[in-house]
Amino acid sequence: AQSVTQLDSHVSVSEGTPVLLRCNYSSSYSPSLFWYVQHPNKGLQLLLKYTSAATLVKGINGFEAEFKKSETSFHLTKPSAHMSDAAEYFCVVSGTGGFKTIFGAGTRLFVKA
C-alpha cells in the first residue's frame, strides 16, 4: 500500500527567503515520487519527478527535491521564494509499474512581500 503525508498544511515565508515543504511517503515497492503545483482556480502542473535515477531532482522555477530512502522523505526546496510561488503544492507517490497514483493533502505556500 502507498501513502503520502505532507507535514505542513500551511507554510508562510518572506519573499527572497528559502522554501521548505516537507513530504514523507510509504510504499511497499520502489516508488516514483512527484511534486505538483496548483495555482488558485487552475489545473495541476508538474514541478519535478523522481523515478529511481539521481536522488537530487531539479524541477522547474528553481525548485528541487531530494529522495531520502532511509528517511522515506521527499522534501521540496527552493533557495529564494518569489511572490509567484504562492500556490498549493502536492506530493504524489506511484508504486512499481507507475499506477495507482496517491496524493498528499497539500501544503499551501504563502509568500509575504
Place this chain on the structure above:
Amino acid sequence: NAGVTQTPKFQVLKTGQSMTLQCAQDMNHEYMSWYRQDPGMGLRLIHYSVGAGITDQGEVPNGYNVSRSTTEDFPLRLLSAAPSQTSVYFCASKGGETEAFFGQGTRLTVV
C-alpha cells in the same frame, strides 16, 4: 496533441439527478483515473483503470461508477447526485513510469 480532455468544465445538478463526466486522452496511456478535490484534503482517488475493460476502486468510490470500453475514454457516472458530491473532479492518464497528465477539471455543484 490535446492531452487529457474533460467535459463539462462546470455543472450544477439537483439532488437525485444523474450525469456523466467525460474524460478522453490521446496519448495511448494504459492508466486512467478520477480524483475529487476538496479543501484541505488534496486529491482523493475515486476509481482507476489499468486498461480497457479493467477498473478498480480507489479511496472514495461510493456513489460513483466507471467503465473503460476503450483505451481513450474513461467516463465517471453519478447515478443519484448528493450535495456531498459537490467538488472539483480531475481526470488523469499515465503511461507507466511517467508522470500523470491531468485534465482541466470539472467544478460540480449539487443543490
